[in-house]
Amino acid sequence: MKILLLGKNGQVGWELQRSLAPLGEVVALDFDSPGPLTADFSAPESLAATVRAVAPQIIVNAAAHTAVDKAESEPDFARALNAASPAVLAREAKALGAWLMHYSTDYVFDGSGTTPWSETSPTGPLSVYGLTKLEGEEAIRASGCLHLIFRTSWVYAARGGNFAKTMLKLAKERERLTVIDDQVGSPTGADLLADLTAHALRASLQRPELGGTYHAVAQGETSWHGYARHVIEFARARGEPIQVAPGAIEPVPTSAFPTPARRPGNSRMNTRKLRETFDLSLPAWQSGVERMLAEVLG
Numbered sequence: 001m002k003i004l005l006l007g008k009n010g011q012v013g014w015e016l017q018r019s020l021a022p023l024g025e026v027v028a029l030d031f032d033s034p035g036p037l038t039a040d041f042s043a044p045e046s047l048a049a050t051v052r053a054v055a056p057q058i059i060v061n062a063a064a065h066t067a068v069d070k071a072e073s074e075p076d077f078a079r080a081l082n083a084a085s086p087a088v089l090a091r092e093a094k095a096l097g098a099w100l101m102h103y104s105t106d107y108v109f110d111g112s113g114t115t116p117w118s119e120t121s122p123t124g125p126l127s128v129y130g131l132t133k134l135e136g137e138e139a140i141r142a143s144g145c146l147h148l149i150f151r152t153s154w155v156y157a158a159r160g161g162n163f164a165k166t167m168l169k170l171a172k173e174r175e176r177l178t179v180i181d182d183q184v185g186s187p188t189g190a191d192l193l194a195d196l197t198a199h200a201l202r203a204s205l206q207r208p209e210l211g212g213t214y215h216a217v218a219q220g221e222t223s224w225h226g227y228a229r230h231v232i233e234f235a236r237a238r239g240e241p242i243q244v245a246p247g248a249i250e251p252v253p254t255s256a257f258p259t260p261a262r263r264p265g266n267s268r269m270n271t272r273k274l275r276e277t278f279d280l281s282l283p284a285w286q287s288g289v290e291r292m293l294a295e296v297l298g
Contacts, residue, residue: 004056006039007063011157015194016062027054044084051092059093060101071128072260078128083135090143099146101197106153108134111264118270119213127261146208148200150216153267157190158295167228168235171244181225181251185267186217189288200278210277215269218285225251234293
């Protein structure tokens with residue numbers, strides 16, 4: 001079986017190269033890949049030639065415009081990456097009879113309330129990023145192709161920058177920190193998403209009726225403030241030179257850090273459908289974060 005992986009150098013794409021390997025031959029590309037095959041999501045129609053040349057049984061799209069604030073000032077570029085390109089991939093998947101695996105976000109919701117969002121909750125994006133990701137989802141569903149869409153949130157990985165690394169750096173430099181406490185979600189490892197992807201694809205290849213949209217995040221919830229405290233105390237317990245005192249990590253509202261794009265306050269995701277459909281037990285968010293920190297701290 002041949003698998004076309006797009007966005008191979010992103011956080012999730014990097015982990016997918018590992019998790020997808022047992023399923024078949026993985027052709028992994030990114031926008032700067034050398035050679036005749038391109039994965040240039042800024043030119044959506046160019047993706048069609050790549051799909052036709054590879055002729056995969058599975059297309060996994062791990063590429064996206066994820067610079068949430070920047071998307072506000074470049075909506076056309078964000079739409080090309082997040083909506084037009086997935087639409088082309090869906091069209092080509094349909095023509096080939098191939099599966100399309102795609103990743104979306106809690107930003108398709110308006111972030112209100114405290115109830116975890118289910119797959120059937122009404123959408124209402126607050127930002128260009130959220131709107132274009134929703135448009136991408138809708139295009140895939142409308143195409144009629146075999147597909148899996150995983151909506152996720154607060155994704156991190158040991159590779160590249162992330163919130164935890166930023167908090168650790170600041171905690172070693174400052175005696176006081178302020179961190180937002182009115183946004184709530186579940187930190188989710190790119191490695192977990194990659195493993196869930198391989199598991200769901202393997203099952204769906206045997207049972208096509210399992211296709212559809214699922215929420216995929218780690219178990220439990222926290223605020224950015226709670227996340228930061230957990231990271232810093234874990235590092236302190238390991239003997240890292242932390243300057244900030246335990247009581248000097250101050251919770252503040254979102255309004256303390258104005259941004260071009262509005263952030264959802266409620267990023268809680270109901271994962272019941274994913275767990276029951278694929279017979280999964282999702283790990284607590286703390287376990288994944290601690291494993292990532294152990295790797296980063298050495």
